[in-house]
Amino acid sequence: MASTRTLGLLLLAVPLSLQAASPKVSEFKLDNGLKLLVQEDHRAPVAVTQVWYKVGSSYEHGGITGISHMLEHMMFKGTKKHPPGEFSRIISANGGSENAFTGEDYTAYFQTLEKSRLGVSFDLEADRMRNLRLLPDEFTKEQQVVLEERRLRTDDQPRAKLGEQFNALAYSNSPYKNPVIGWPDDVSKLTVTDLADWYQRWYAPNNATVVVVGDVNPAEVHHLAQKYFGSLKPSRLPAVKPRTEIEQAGLRRMIVKAPAKLPFLVMGYKVPVLNGAAQAWEAYALEVAAGVLDGGNSARLESRLVRGQQIAGNVDAGYDLYSRLPSLFMLEGTPVQGKSLPELEQSLLEEVRKLRDEPVTAEELERVKAQVLASKVFERDSIFYQAMQLGTTETVGLGWEKVDEYVDKINAVTPEQVKQVAEKYLVEDRLSVGYLEPLPIPEGQTAPEDKAPLGGQHVR
Amino acid sequence: MSVKRLVVLGTLLCCWAAGSQAGPKIQQWTSTNGARVYFVPTEGLPMVDVRVVFDAGSARDGAQYGLATLTSGLLDTGAWLWDADAIAKRLDNVGARLGTGISRDTAWLSLRSLTSPKLLDQALETAHAILVSPSFNPVDFEREKKKLLLGLKQREESPADLAGIAFFQALYGDHPYAHPKEGTIDTVEKLTREDLQNFYHRFYVAKNALIVIVGEVDSSKAKAIADGLLKDLPEGETPPALPQPAQAEAAKLLRKEFPSAQTHVYSGVPGMKVGDADYFPLYVGNHILGGSGLVSKISDEVREKRGLSYSAYSYFFPFKVEGPFMMGLQTKNNQAEEAVGVMQKTLRDFIAQGPTAKELEASKKNITGGFPMRLDSNQKLIEQVAAIAFYDLPLDYLDSFIAKVEAVTPQAIQKAFKARIDPDRLQTIMVGASAHSEK
Numbered sequence A: 001m002a003s004t005r006t007l008g009l010l011l012l013a014v015p016l017s018l019q020a021a022s023p024k025v026s027e028f029k030l031d032n033g034l035k036l037l038v039q040e041d042h043r044a045p046v047a048v049t050q051v052w053y054k055v056g057s058s059y060e061h062g063g064i065t066g067i068s069h070m071l072e073h074m075m076f077k078g079t080k081k082h083p084p085g086e087f088s089r090i091i092s093a094n095g096g097s098e099n100a101f102t103g104e105d106y107t108a109y110f111q112t113l114e115k116s117r118l119g120v121s122f123d124l125e126a127d128r129m130r131n132l133r134l135l136p137d138e139f140t141k142e143q144q145v146v147l148e149e150r151r152l153r154t155d156d157q158p159r160a161k162l163g164e165q166f167n168a169l170a171y172s173n174s175p176y177k178n179p180v181i182g183w184p185d186d187v188s189k190l191t192v193t194d195l196a197d198w199y200q201r202w203y204a205p206n207n208a209t210v211v212v213v214g215d216v217n218p219a220e221v222h223h224l225a226q227k228y229f230g231s232l233k234p235s236r237l238p239a240v241k242p243r244t245e246i247e248q249a250g251l252r253r254m255i256v257k258a259p260a261k262l263p264f265l266v267m268g269y270k271v272p273v274l275n276g277a278a279q280a281w282e283a284y285a286l287e288v289a290a291g292v293l294d295g296g297n298s299a300r301l302e303s304r305l306v307r308g309q310q311i312a313g314n315v316d317a318g319y320d321l322y323s324r325l326p327s328l329f330m331l332e333g334t335p336v337q338g339k340s341l342p343e344l345e346q347s348l349l350e351e352v353r354k355l356r357d358e359p360v361t362a363e364e365l366e367r368v369k370a371q372v373l374a375s376k377v378f379e380r381d382s383i384f385y386q387a388m389q390l391g392t393t394e395t396v397g398l399g400w401e402k403v404d405e406y407v408d409k410i411n412a413v414t415p416e417q418v419k420q421v422a423e424k425y426l427v428e429d430r431l432s433v434g435y436l437e438p439l440p441i442p443e444g445q446t447a448p449e450d451k452a453p454l455g456g457q458h459v460r
Numbered sequence B: 001m002s003v004k005r006l007v008v009l010g011t012l013l014c015c016w017a018a019g020s021q022a023g024p025k026i027q028q029w030t031s032t033n034g035a036r037v038y039f040v041p042t043e044g045l046p047m048v049d050v051r052v053v054f055d056a057g058s059a060r061d062g063a064q065y066g067l068a069t070l071t072s073g074l075l076d077t078g079a080w081l082w083d084a085d086a087i088a089k090r091l092d093n094v095g096a097r098l099g100t101g102i103s104r105d106t107a108w109l110s111l112r113s114l115t116s117p118k119l120l121d122q123a124l125e126t127a128h129a130i131l132v133s134p135s136f137n138p139v140d141f142e143r144e145k146k147k148l149l150l151g152l153k154q155r156e157e158s159p160a161d162l163a164g165i166a167f168f169q170a171l172y173g174d175h176p177y178a179h180p181k182e183g184t185i186d187t188v189e190k191l192t193r194e195d196l197q198n199f200y201h202r203f204y205v206a207k208n209a210l211i212v213i214v215g216e217v218d219s220s221k222a223k224a225i226a227d228g229l230l231k232d233l234p235e236g237e238t239p240p241a242l243p244q245p246a247q248a249e250a251a252k253l254l255r256k257e258f259p260s261a262q263t264h265v266y267s268g269v270p271g272m273k274v275g276d277a278d279y280f281p282l283y284v285g286n287h288i289l290g291g292s293g294l295v296s297k298i299s300d301e302v303r304e305k306r307g308l309s310y311s312a313y314s315y316f317f318p319f320k321v322e323g324p325f326m327m328g329l330q331t332k333n334n335q336a337e338e339a340v341g342v343m344q345k346t347l348r349d350f351i352a353q354g355p356t357a358k359e360l361e362a363s364k365k366n367i368t369g370g371f372p373m374r375l376d377s378n379q380k381l382i383e384q385v386a387a388i389a390f391y392d393l394p395l396d397y398l399d400s401f402i403a404k405v406e407a408v409t410p411q412a413i414q415k416a417f418k419a420r421i422d423p424d425r426l427q428t429i430m431v432g433a434s435a436h437s438e439k
Helices: A003-007 A016-021 A067-074 A086-093 A115-130 A136-155 A158-170 A184-189 A192-202 A218-229 A280-294 A300-308 A341-357 A362-381 A383-395 A401-411 A415-425 B067-077 B084-093 B117-132 B138-155 B159-172 B185-190 B193-203 B219-230 B279-291 B297-304 B333-353 B357-369 B371-375 B378-390 B401-406 B410-420
Strands: A025-029 A035-040 A046-053 A097-102 A107-114 A208-214 A252-259 A264-271 A312-318 A327-335 A431-439 A446-448 B027-030 B036-041 B047-054 B097-102 B107-114 B209-215 B252-257 B262-272 B312-316 B323-332 B427-432
Touching: A025 A218, A035 A218, A035 A383, A046 A115, A046 A383, A067 A097, A067 A107, A067 A136, A067 A192, A086 A097, A086 A115, A086 B357, A107 A115, A107 A383, A107 B371, A115 A208, A115 A218, A136 A158, A136 A184, A136 A192, A136 B262, A136 B323, A158 A252, A158 A264, A158 A431, A208 A218, A208 A383, A264 A341, A264 A415, A280 A300, A280 A312, A280 A327, A280 A341, A280 A362, A280 A401, A280 A415, A300 A312, A300 A341, A300 B084, A300 B138, A312 A341, A312 B138, A327 A341, A341 A415, A362 A383, A362 A401, A362 A415, A362 B047, A362 B084, A362 B107, A383 A401, B027 B219, B036 B219, B036 B378, B047 B117, B047 B219, B047 B378, B067 B084, B067 B097, B067 B107, B067 B117, B067 B138, B067 B193, B084 B117, B097 B117, B107 B117, B117 B219, B138 B159, B138 B185, B138 B193, B159 B252, B159 B262, B159 B323, B159 B427, B209 B219, B209 B378, B262 B279, B262 B312, B262 B333, B279 B297, B279 B312, B279 B333, B279 B357, B279 B401, B279 B410, B297 B312, B297 B323, B297 B333, B312 B333, B323 B333, B333 B410, B333 B427, B357 B371, B357 B401, B357 B410, B371 B378
Parallel strands: A035 A208, A252 A431, B036 B209, B252 B427
Antiparallel strands: A025 A035, A046 A107, A046 A208, A097 A107, A264 A327, A264 A431, A312 A327, A446 B252, B027 B036, B047 B107, B047 B209, B097 B107, B262 B323, B262 B427, B312 B323
């Protein structure tokens, strides 16, 4: 083997010059308030369109939770011009793929198409931005589909169930306490009238951002947007109440019991995010803290808790810099066989204590920065991901420019700043802890019902 | 996190399509020690992806289910003079991403790195050590084995996973595709370090390897990458061909009790292999039947018309030998029978009547119009090329793809489905709480 390998642990700084290749974003605003962001990427003859609305579960109030997501489903169920399902058929016939997603802070719709067909998606999106027809029969069926989605994603998933109930505990009055998909009783009691109101309130060009990334010319895209979206009437948008989360006044704990095979631990500290942060550097320092704990296989949690102490089977740290409202710095994991949830919790608390008491090493900080720089190049391999970042930052009120600033801001973070945010925010009085305690799953009996094909007899 | 409207179940070869009208220009040669090398240069991003693929998936486990998975999992935990921490640091320090994993047919190592020579060289050196001199240290072995066992235990809390395992068992009996690729608790508990070392020495050899390189490097650099990565890897032998799976004699329904709100359903038969003579009529036909998301017939009948399930679909998963044809859905327990009935009737009607000319036209438009999106990133390119390479498809496979899709007729679809998918032999798995045991 080559002797250079002995230099293996030398840190190789990723050249900053790589970042100079950052792609240009063109920003336009139509007279009706619609914002358009275009980023060129000419590697393949493809364009992704995403339409982002400033509405999601954090805009909802009690009793109608899940309405943003329910409306997202109904947006595929027809307009005055197009009957239910035709949106999808037209996109499909044009070779496109499409879908939508709802989060706490946004509802977004997307299509990926060969570049010359951009007008097809603009035409359809403009139509459903203002002309949705909410048909009672379609609604009744789709409500059942959403309830099935809830069973699939939450009710039958022990860790998701813990996560949902954990958020309801950790937040007192922040709307982040409610699940995006909605509480089951709320979802099942939604009405067509509720949805019509919600649609009227939020779906307007002055509450939307259209993002296009791909093999396109920004001026031409602007022209096309003007053609399809330009005539839509803006709305008077309601003021969004801040609903500032009250100060937490001590540790919160909970247990969720569910049929499961393994215990699971979640921990979350109340922290600021970039949006509304008194000092922006604090958010970037928290981002670096998450990287020190969980950025790659060499990071602290993997090397110390999974490999070193062998107390965790898996463990993660996470922080969402770009959420609209203050959120949680999360730690979660599964203890290995023979170790308990309290033991894993103690190990994680010890890692958090080290962040508070000792500055991170220069080597660790450099490694996080090297990974951030490389990731910035890697993520450009996906036009969809690039559009996601622009849409997210714009929709939560930060502005897409934050995406460009990211690498510089991370590079400016010092070990002292990481220590400071840990001392200020990663403290017991801001912490919530949740345990998943497994209930036994009865040994599943397998019953062969031989040669009983179900083919067709039960169809109504 | 966000909630998506539909989960589209995708796999590499089920949605095969390819460049605006032509596929990528694939350069191909053989490394100095006999491995096949495939290279596609790209422009625009200073990064390179490398994937090394071995015929060393779970189909090579023998009776030691989980052997391929655990062997793959040990690779980056120690190699040459480096322990797991040293390997992790060498990669993280240069921002590189390395992964290993297996499928039923393959074991792979993938590396993504910036092209800046100092960074790339350190990443490649590390990957080379992992490939040719993994340590299989006892302490790493014990830890990774425990982690795998933990994962296998967790699998038992998922009705979807349990249904998937039972589905493959029902379809494949004693064929090497039958067992779950991560193994079972019983078989993994018995694995030893020596088992892993033997597996590694037998299957991780040059003759059984291929390497794919996609990125912003020239062909001389690509040659250097390939030769450097595989240097010192012994030539070895290719493993024997896998046996042909047999079709079941008759339809069968298996129910498994599970305390969940929904019943998870899979239903299918062994379907087709990669490069199958019936590939195009089956692929295009299934696109109409259940492979095109919400506009497919199964989704339309189960979800759009009746609101019975969040996702309902059918796919072919072509493998080296016949992979499964699989229909699936999940619904609340007391309407599971109705939903399965609708799904199976949709299949029967489709086989009996064939697609309409209009349905076929719509699917062709989607497949051909969506061709550029199958190759619009380095990630997608390397996956496509790796599949072409592993399954020995012609290098111009993607160039003729659209013409072959266009040539499919309604009659050809009906004929292929009749010959290959017998609804009277469907193996159906239902995992959930039966109606009478509900609260």
